[in-house]
Amino acid sequence: MSAILVQNLYRYFGQLKAVDGISFEVPHGSVCGFVGANGAGKTTTMRILATLDYPTMGTAEVCGINVVHHPDKVRSLIGWMPDHFGNYDNMTVLEYLDFYARALGFKNEERRNRIQEVMEFTDLGPLADRLSNKLSKGQTQRLGLGRALLHDPQILIMDEPAAGLDPKARVELKHLIRILAEEGKTIFISSHILSELGEMCDSLLFVNGGRIVHHGDADSLKMGSDATGGVYYDIQVVNRPEAVADWAVLNPDVEFIESRKRGGRIRISSADPEKAAEMLRRMVKDGLQIIEFHREERNLEDAFIDILSRIDQGETAIQMPNVKN
Numbered sequence: 001m002s003a004i005l006v007q008n009l010y011r012y013f014g015q016l017k018a019v020d021g022i023s024f025e026v027p028h029g030s031v032c033g034f035v036g037a038n039g040a041g042k043t044t045t046m047r048i049l050a051t052l053d054y055p056t057m058g059t060a061e062v063c064g065i066n067v068v069h070h071p072d073k074v075r076s077l078i079g080w081m082p083d084h085f086g087n088y089d090n091m092t093v094l095e096y097l098d099f100y101a102r103a104l105g106f107k108n109e110e111r112r113n114r115i116q117e118v119m120e121f122t123d124l125g126p127l128a129d130r131l132s133n134k135l136s137k138g139q140t141q142r143l144g145l146g147r148a149l150l151h152d153p154q155i156l157i158m159d160e161p162a163a164g165l166d167p168k169a170r171v172e173l174k175h176l177i178r179i180l181a182e183e184g185k186t187i188f189i190s191s192h193i194l195s196e197l198g199e200m201c202d203s204l205l206f207v208n209g210g211r212i213v214h215h216g217d218a219d220s221l222k223m224g225s226d227a228t229g230g231v232y233y234d235i236q237v238v239n240r241p242e243a244v245a246d247w248a249v250l251n252p253d254v255e256f257i258e259s260r261k262r263g264g265r266i267r268i269s270s271a272d273p274e275k276a277a278e279m280l281r282r283m284v285k286d287g288l289q290i291i292e293f294h295r296e297e298r299n300l301e302d303a304f305i306d307i308l309s310r311i312d313q314g315e316t317a318i319q320m321p322n323v324k325n
């Protein structure tokens with residue numbers, strides 16, 4: 001049984017198809033990144049999973065429990081960290097956590113212990129007496145994470161937790177997420193920062209216009225579906241741009257990328273260094289003057305843009321999860 005299972009899920013707001021028939025599953029103990037542009041439908045999907053909204057059609061389950069039919073049971077299994085959460089005036093960090101721990105039904109010693117554990121984990125101890133609405137963005141996110149962890153949920157759903165954080169706070173948050181993943185929690189996390197998600201996620205779910213456009217692990221996404229394995233060599237030459245473009249037309253596996261003020265840029269799409277070396281020899285022999293040469297690997301942003309352009313061209317195939325367990 002999956003930690004999260006979504007089948008043919010739709011959510012319409014009037015005519016607007018915020019979620020337009022998505023299906024995916026997240027295995028127990030894995031970290032799944034939910035990626036997409038603004039308005040792609042991430043928050044709407046996450047809110048349905050967090051039992052805060054109803055789907056128009058379709059089903060969503062957490063640990064086999066339907067989120068619409070048994071919201072209370074689902075809430076006890078998940079920790080929800082929204083992109084923005086309300087804060088209260090005149091409430092310290094300790095009082096804030098205490099308030100939520102009481103709402104969750106923790107009493108006396110157990111409540112104190114849970115708050116203590118959460119404050120230690122999120123390093124909020126030194127801020128216990130600080131007003132919760134006067135924290136920095138990074139401290140606020142740690143408080144939000146602490147709140148989501150109070151009942152020690154198996155599954156964490158985090159909507160853009162790294163948005164607006166400075167690099168240091170981002171690294172700290174990533175560290176905490178990694179520890180939670182190592183403890184075996186299932187983490188479903190959305191973000192715009194693809195490179196960051198790639199490092200910590202077992203699988204990445206790309207969503208666009210309310211539809212899933214790809215689901216796979218970061219390496220397979222970077223490699224893409226072509227034989228090049230996402231590797232290419234970029235070469236800068238200083239001959240006349242027309243001469244460079246003409247040469248590229250005559251040579252297979254070579255692409256003329258752009259004219260430069262002096263010369264042009266050529267790309268060899270191949271993971272094979274022998275092939276790249278052979279092409280370089282041919283360029284030199286044919287009189288092209290190479291002044292720069294470097295090997296590049298496609299990053300996740302490139303992969304995402306590539307997938308979107310393939311979708312624009314009418315490709316609809318969705319790759320099923322390729323999850324490292």
Ligand SMILES: Nc1ncnc2c1ncn2[C@@H]1O[C@H](COP(=O)(O)OP(=O)(O)OP(=O)(O)O)[C@@H](O)[C@H]1O
Nearest residue numbers: 013016017018036037038039040041042043044045
């Ligand atoms: N309550 C609502 N009423 C009407 N439209 C809504 C509502 N909630 C979301 N939408 C619309 O649904 C679409 C998907 O929104 P959603 O917030 O799920 O996207 P997102 O991928 O989370 O975007 P972002 O990264 O900007 O948070 C958007 O066009 C949004 O304007």
